[in-house]
Amino acid sequence: MIRHIYVFFVEWSPDIYTKGKKKRHESGYENKEKDPNRHLVADKVMSAVNKIFSKPLNIIRKILTVRPPGRRRSLCSSVESEENEQQEYENALPVLSDPSSLLHDHHLQKLAAHMPARTQGYQWNLVYSTAVHGSSLKTLYRNMADLQSPVLLVIKDMHNKVFGAFSSDPFRVSNYFYGTGETFLFSFNPDFQKYTWSGENSYFMSGNWESLHIGGGGGGFGLWLDADLYHGASFSCPTFHNAPLSTHEDFIVQDIEVWTVQN
Incomplete structure (x- = not known):
């Protein structure tokens, strides 16, 4: 291996390591003139090469002990940065089109974190509120007639319990059940x-x-x-295997809000 390296130096720097002109043959280079100092130069090259390869393990150890830790630190910093950004994103509160009389910051944070990915990052728009539109299921349906986006139903009962449902589809009159598995109940x-x-x-x-x-x-x-959106009930059901959402299976509604999340 050392001789191969020597040949490399001689081939690429002939004016330094050899003297005299060379003639190219198929088998390599052949000197036309003999130089008495040629062997002395070669010995110096061989000595330098030997020094380089005399302690190869030390060189390898330096590479292994110096470079990887720096790379690990860089990777750890990157992972920590991504985790911090993700945490900030999850803790960010959604933007509401109108003030909510039912949802406080801790409600918004929990609900936003558990809603489907396709709703993340979009403004929540108030579609229906008993405080604004009165207590009427017909009005609720009418306000959603042109919607094609999911909705969030929030109820507060007379015992001040907050609960409701996320629906994959806006509410409408239907002879059959509709919706998808994105739908969930919450309390x-x-x-x-x-x-x-x-x-x-x-x-x-x-x-x-x-x-x-x-x-x-x-x-x-x-x-x-x-x-009239006045009386309500919540029972355990096979669709969600839920517990009753309120402290009482039958409850009286205090307020209702319905929000849509659309891009």
């Missing part, structure tokens, strides 16, 4: 609880002019509201 009672689709049935939502139903099967709805 702050007092800690946040999310009840996702169990896969047992597809009774996500249905509605008529007399009532609105979310979740079903087994003789009860996960969430039910009457035509």
